[in-house]
Amino acid sequence: MRKLIILFSIVILKAEAQTSALQLADSLYLHGNYTKAIEAYKAHSNQEDVYQNIAKAYIALGNYDEALLNYENSLKANPKDALVLFDYGKLLARVKKYKQALEVFYQLIDIDYKNPNYHYESGLVLQQLGDSTDQNRFRNAYDLDNTHQKAIFQIAKFHLIKRHHAVVDKYVDIGLNSYENNKELISLKAQNFYWKEDYESAAKWFEKLIELNESSQFIHEKLSFCYSEIHEVEKAIEQQLLALKYEPKNPKNLFILGQLYERVSDYENVVKYYKESIEIQDIPLDHEYIKLATAYNLIDKQKEAIDAFKRAIDENPNNHQAQFFLVLTLDSYYKDIDARIKLFENYKDKFPESIFISFAERKLKELKEEKHMKSD
Structure with a gap:
């Protein structure tokens, strides 16, 4: 009897020691000391119990190969452990082993068809594989x-791409009904109004994103355009300036900003942003230079x-x-009437089929009459 008591006591002490060691490993993991946690887990007598824990610690360290190896060791011992399978499948997808990940998620669906996350994760993998049946899973x-929320987002995003506006509204509204501050769904709602050209409604939802501390080049560009379309030009300028903070040398946004300043007759800034846009671009820029020249004329900088x-x-x-507007600018710049007459005569000779020819002929006639009157 005494020997039995001693033996029983030893077993209890060993079990308590293992429990204590496991608690230490868990504590190290929770406090972010992952390498020490792995060492503690590996010291555990029953490795089958801690392979999953070791895998998670390796994930935290960014060592995905070791994490996969430990998940696989865990599954050798417990092939149908759903928790391990789920984490293993997600890691396979994370390292872009999509076909293997899909097999794991299909296995999980067989284990528990009614778990929505198994369908959702398999949908994400199918999406990466370019398989159109991803929508069935979502x-x-x-x-x-x-x-x-995540499944609703994937469904709504798919229909937004297809421009199925009513379907997008349906799913987004369902999602927002259970989580009104879902930024991804709010973004889809804003974009849906944008593509329906309901810019006033789109602006309200882009504004909602900003209220939720979201900020991106995309948001500010789209909100700027919405404000521009509903004639709130000052707000459009403000948003365009914010968009430029993300990409200061974006020639398109610089040019748009110049156009917006033109609408409020701020020609100094018109010139500034047209010039910046033009200097960056390496494509034919005749249209942009015409806009810049026109802005210079509006602030009396004819040269x-x-x-x-x-x-x-x-x-x-x-x-x-460009040819005709140059002639007009030179006409106002030159003082000598003969030089001005020569401008329009040369233009007529060079561009007899121009849409501006009738205007050039009328101007030429006026100049000749002016010269004749002065000579009298």
Whole structure:
């Protein structure tokens, strides 16, 4: 009897020691000391019990190969452990082993078809594989749980791409009904109004994103456009400036900003942003130079306007608009009437088929009459 008591006591002491060691390992893991946690787990006598824990610690360290190896060791001991399978499948997807991940998620669906997350995760993998049946899985997840925010997002995003506006509204509204501050769904709602060209409603939902501390080049660009379309130009300028903070050398956004300043007659900034846009681009820029030259004319900088029109012509010699506007600017710049007459005569000879020819002829007639009156 005494020997039995001693033996029983030893067993209890060993069990307590193992429990204590496991608690230490768990504590190290929870406090972010992952390498020490792994060492403690590996010291555990029954490794089958801690393979999953070791795998999670390796994931935290970014060592995915070791994590996969430990998940596989755990599954050798317990092939149908759903928790381990789920984590293993997600890690396989994370390291882009999509076909293996899909097999794992299909195995989980066989184990528990009514778990919406198994369908959702398999949908994500199918999406990466370019398999159009991904939507079936997202829909299954939604049917099993109509508050599944991530599944709702994937369904709504798919229909937004297809421009199925009513379907997008349906799913987004369902999602927002259970989680009103879901930023991804709010973004889809804003974009859905945007593509329906309901810019006032779109602006309200983009504003909602900003209220929720979201900020991105995409948001500010789209909100700027919405404000521009509903004639709130000052707000459009403000958002365009915010968009430029993300990409200061974006030529398109710089040019748009110049156009917005033109609408509020701030021609100094018109010139500034048109010039910045033009200097960055390496494509034919005759249109942009015409806009810049026009802005110079509006602030009485004719010499700079002349240079800009000449640059437009260098970019595209067949741009009749640039050619004619250069003549008009030179006409107002020159004092000598004969030189001014020569401008329009040369234009007529060079561009007899121009859409501006009738205007040139009328101007030429006026100049000749003016010269005749002065000579009298």
